[in-house]
Amino acid sequence: MSYLEFLGNYSDRLIDGSLITLLQFVLAALVAVAAAIISGLIKLAQLKPLQAVATVYIEIFRGTSLLVQLYWFFFVLPLLGVSLEKFVAGFLAVGLCYGAYGAELVRGAIQSVPRGQWEAALALNMSPAQRMWRIILPQALVIMLPPWGNLMVEILKGTALVALISVPDLMFEARQINNNTYLSAQAFGTALVIYYIFARFVVTPLMRWLERVMARRIGRA
Amino acid sequence: MNDDTGRYPLKLEGDNIPMVSFRNVTKKYGDLTVLDRLDLDVAPGEMVTIIGPSGSGKTTVLRSLMTLETIDGGVIYVDGEPLTHMEKGGKLVRANQRHLRRMRAKIGMCFQHFNLFPHMTALENCMEGPVQVLGLPKDEARERALELLGMVGMSEKSDQHPSRLSGGQQQRVAIARALAMRPSVMLFDEVTSALDPEMIGEVTNVIRSLVDQHSLTMLMVTHQMGFAREISDRVCFFYGGSIEEQGAPATIFETPEKERTQQFLSAVLQAN
Amino acid sequence: MFEWRWEFTFEILPRLIGATGKTLLAAGGGYAVALVLGLIFALAQRTPWRVLTVATREVVEFVRSTPLLLQVFFVYYVGPQFGLNLSPWTAGLAAIGLHYAAYLSEVYRGGIESVPKGQWEAAKALNMSTLKTYRRIVIPQALPTAWAGLGNYLVGIFKDTPMLSVIGVGELMHTANAVGAEHYRYLEPYTIVGLIFLAISLPTAWLVRQMEISLRRRLGLTK
Numbered sequence: 169m170s171y172l173e174f175l176g177n178y179s180d181r182l183i184d185g186s187l188i189t190l191l192q193f194v195l196a197a198l199v200a201v202a203a204a205i206i207s208g209l210i211k212l213a214q215l216k217p218l219q220a221v222a223t224v225y226i227e228i229f230r231g232t233s234l235l236v237q238l239y240w241f242f243f244v245l246p247l248l249g250v251s252l253e254k255f256v257a258g259f260l261a262v263g264l265c266y267g268a269y270g271a272e273l274v275r276g277a278i279q280s281v282p283r284g285q286w287e288a289a290l291a292l293n294m295s296p297a298q299r300m301w302r303i304i305l306p307q308a309l310v311i312m313l314p315p316w317g318n319l320m321v322e323i324l325k326g327t328a329l330v331a332l333i334s335v336p337d338l339m340f341e342a343r344q345i346n347n348n349t350y351l352s353a354q355a356f357g358t359a360l361v362i363y364y365i366f367a368r369f370v371v372t373p374l375m376r377w378l379e380r381v382m383a384r385r386i387g388r389a
Numbered sequence: 390m391n392d393d394t395g396r397y398p399l400k401l402e403g404d405n406i407p408m409v410s411f412r413n414v415t416k417k418y419g420d421l422t423v424l425d426r427l428d429l430d431v432a433p434g435e436m437v438t439i440i441g442p443s444g445s446g447k448t449t450v451l452r453s454l455m456t457l458e459t460i461d462g463g464v465i466y467v468d469g470e471p472l473t474h475m476e477k478g479g480k481l482v483r484a485n486q487r488h489l490r491r492m493r494a495k496i497g498m499c500f501q502h503f504n505l506f507p508h509m510t511a512l513e514n515c516m517e518g519p520v521q522v523l524g525l526p527k528d529e530a531r532e533r534a535l536e537l538l539g540m541v542g543m544s545e546k547s548d549q550h551p552s553r554l555s556g557g558q559q560q561r562v563a564i565a566r567a568l569a570m571r572p573s574v575m576l577f578d579e580v581t582s583a584l585d586p587e588m589i590g591e592v593t594n595v596i597r598s599l600v601d602q603h604s605l606t607m608l609m610v611t612h613q614m615g616f617a618r619e620i621s622d623r624v625c626f627f628y629g630g631s632i633e634e635q636g637a638p639a640t641i642f643e644t645p646e647k648e649r650t651q652q653f654l655s656a657v658l659q660a661n
Numbered sequence: 662m663f664e665w666r667w668e669f670t671f672e673i674l675p676r677l678i679g680a681t682g683k684t685l686l687a688a689g690g691g692y693a694v695a696l697v698l699g700l701i702f703a704l705a706q707r708t709p710w711r712v713l714t715v716a717t718r719e720v721v722e723f724v725r726s727t728p729l730l731l732q733v734f735f736v737y738y739v740g741p742q743f744g745l746n747l748s749p750w751t752a753g754l755a756a757i758g759l760h761y762a763a764y765l766s767e768v769y770r771g772g773i774e775s776v777p778k779g780q781w782e783a784a785k786a787l788n789m790s791t792l793k794t795y796r797r798i799v800i801p802q803a804l805p806t807a808w809a810g811l812g813n814y815l816v817g818i819f820k821d822t823p824m825l826s827v828i829g830v831g832e833l834m835h836t837a838n839a840v841g842a843e844h845y846r847y848l849e850p851y852t853i854v855g856l857i858f859l860a861i862s863l864p865t866a867w868l869v870r871q872m873e874i875s876l877r878r879r880l881g882l883t884k
């Protein structure tokens with residue numbers, strides 16, 4: 169079978185898988201951003217009990233493997249009475265895992281906004297929430313966007329693991345095709361190229377664009 | 390905080406209530422005493438300049454007044470009311486956030502490094518406080534901001550972000566931003582120190598015009614002795630966290646009594 | 662509701678602890694491959710041959726942008742298609758080593774580039790050879806910067822070893838899957854695996870941080 173024939177036979181499955189991968193990526197990214205902001209802010213706030221919860225979340229998810237977390241979400245949580253659809257377990261595990269890494273980015277970025285900005289906001293008599301929301305976060309966002317670009321690629325790659333709980337994403341389809349045809353180079357090679365295109369020509373340019381937009385809004389571009 | 394606050398009045402009363410009053414104020418960083426039982430009164434409309442060697446506590450005076458620092462002893466009053474404390478059950482207790490927010494409305498501050506918000510234009514910087522904190526309608530806030538930007542000579546640059554402005558221009562915007570909150574007391578902490586020499590004049594001119602036309606009470610820390618002498622009603626020489634000597638500018642600069650004042654002034658004037 | 666069973670826990674614990682040794686072996690082996698291959702990638706990008714530089718850059722970029730899991734499958738299954746049979750361990754170490762080599766090459770590069778140009782010029786002014794400049798001037802200064810990255814990726818590679826279970830490398834995850842399938846119980850094996858990972862990666866990450874701090878201090882480069 170020539171490679172063109174291979175593509176002709178299996179492009180439908182590869183496209184379906186790619187769409188699922190993109191969907192998993194978008195949902196996981198949303199979960200990660202939300203988890204990162206919430207736990208990053210909590211870690212900075214002086215609320216001791218909540219701080220402990222955020223620390224435990226961050227350390228557990230950063231200290232163990234994504235695959236372990238995924239299996240735990242999918243196989244163990246139902247035993248504890250929480251049944252998750254495999255599709256949901258997938259993006260939730262990926263999102264929460266990388267959200268723990270993102271939390272440190274959020275925290276670091278907020279801390280690197282110069283102290284003078286807090287002080288100037290206080291001198292204008294702004295409330296703590298106003299200071300954070302209107303003065304600090306917009307500046308922190310510009311600081312943390314570049315590392316978030318890398319993290320987004322990691323999230324995209326991380327979604328490949330959902331294939332192992334049978335979510336029919338690109339990784340899953342490639343494996344199925346391989347099992348049916350033994351055309352490993354074609355099946356896995358094509359999937360590698362598709363992931364590469366997503367990472368290099370979709371996710372990364374999007375993040376760069378976002379960086380530029382935000383930098384312009386802050387008057388730096 | 391020592392709990393001898395019973396010694397301090399709940400409110401300043403009488404005819405000549407000072408706009409700002411430090412009573413026996415102490416501030417420490419660990420073992421280091423930065424303000425040492427400081428007493429300082431500033432009358433309404435008065436322009437007081439603080440001079441003194443590095444580390445003598447000048448900045449700390451302004452930061453304590455802006456409530457950027459908490460003091461360890463004594464009480465600060467603004468407009469007759471306690472700032473660092475509040476009344477509770479007939480006694481002074483440490484101020485809570487609500488009290489601080491109410492009192493802070495009377496005070497504005499300009500910083501050595503401007504601290505303009507980089508993600509807002511000059512105009513937005515000047516509208517932020519009035520809209521978000523004072524709750525002014527946007528139109529009114531814009532009008533007020535434009536008027537103040539005009540006063541500091543920054544009308545043309547009102548749509549620029551701080552990164553596009555020179556140091557002197559940024560500092561003038563910062564002054565307009567503080568004034569937009571209509572404070573009774575303005576604090577200036579070495580507002581010209583971070584500026585290139587040719588830009589100092591544009592900022593001192595703005596401060597000069599404030600002295601001329603407003604009934605603002607002002608506290609200014611500066612290393613520019615000539616400027617201090619020219620515009621101050623009173624000059625305080627700080628040493629070791631308290632006032633070593635104070636008086637009319639002419640007296641302090643021409644016939645200082647204390648030896649430390651003389652030494653400081655001769656060192657500074659020689660360097661110029 | 663499912664109860665935690667202690668006697669089951671103790672029954673399977675020895676097997677899981679035994680498998681932890683294999684996980685550490687996989688991580689260590691993969692890391693060794695990554696250290697060497699990463700250095701080659703990094704140096705290749707500093708050569709004057711443009712074709713080599715660009716090609717290496719692209720390879721690194723490709724490897725970093727694609728999932729390790731897929732690379733593991735690729736390395737393991739593509740060989741036989743062309744008559745090259747790799748054992749799970751060989752394929753696994755090759756894949757994870759290659760993947761992390763791409764990351765480590767960036768760490769090396771970042772470390773070298775963090776040394777100011779003036780240092781190279783000063784070394785040249787002292788008439789030092791290139792090799793000596795690297796050894797005596799550049800590497801000592803690059804190390805603290807690189808150290809954090811090197812350490813973090815060591816922890817990273819350790820946490821990624823479970824992906825080798827998919828091609829039958831008998832590490833922790835693989836063993837936990839087997840134990841779970843034998844007893845139809847997944848609560849204990851997967852939870853224990855998670856705890857073992859925590860118990861190893863948290864102290865290691867902490868140690869890396871401490872060593873970075875002491876390294877900086879020893880070299881007089883406190884932040």
Ligand SMILES: Nc1ncnc2c1ncn2[C@@H]1O[C@H](COP(=O)(O)OP(=O)(O)OP(=O)(O)O)[C@@H](O)[C@H]1O
Pocket residue numbers: 418421423441442443444445446447448449450
């Ligand atoms: N956050 C802090 N922690 C510890 N020490 C501090 C802190 N802020 C200020 N200090 C110390 O307090 C003392 C007084 O500081 P302050 O900034 O008030 O001095 P200053 O008179 O304004 O000096 P300068 O002319 O250099 O601005 C200094 O010795 C300074 O090192």
Ligand SMILES: [Mg+2]
Pocket residue numbers: 447448449579
């Ligand atoms: Mg100062």
